[in-house]
Amino acid sequence: MDEQAVRAMVREAIAARLGGVGADPIAVPRPAAFTAHVSHVRYVLPESDGPCLIEPTVPCNHCGYCQSHGH
Numbered sequence: 001m002d003e004q005a006v007r008a009m010v011r012e013a014i015a016a017r018l019g020g021v022g023a024d025p026i027a028v029p030r031p032a033a034f035t036a037h038v039s040h041v042r043y044v045l046p047e048s049d050g051p052c053l054i055e056p057t058v059p060c061n062h063c064g065y066c067q068s069h070g071h
Contacts, residue, residue: 042067 045053045067052058053066 039069041069 042064047062048060050060052060
């Protein structure tokens with residue numbers, strides 16, 4: 001098996017994986033699917049210029065950790 005045969009097999013495998021058998025996978029752009037996950041949701045809490053809700057000994061730096069599940 002030479003290099004050209006391996007390249008052809010790889011192209012066919014990629015095309016089959018992307019849904020277009022024999023199609024050029026680069027010619028058919030597919031949008032990236034993004035689904036929201038619960039770890040990306042942030043709670044609405046009042047802004048604070050005082051101490052951090054998680055570490056009260058340090059000032060709040062608005063990192064958003066207290067507004068999420070911390071993921």
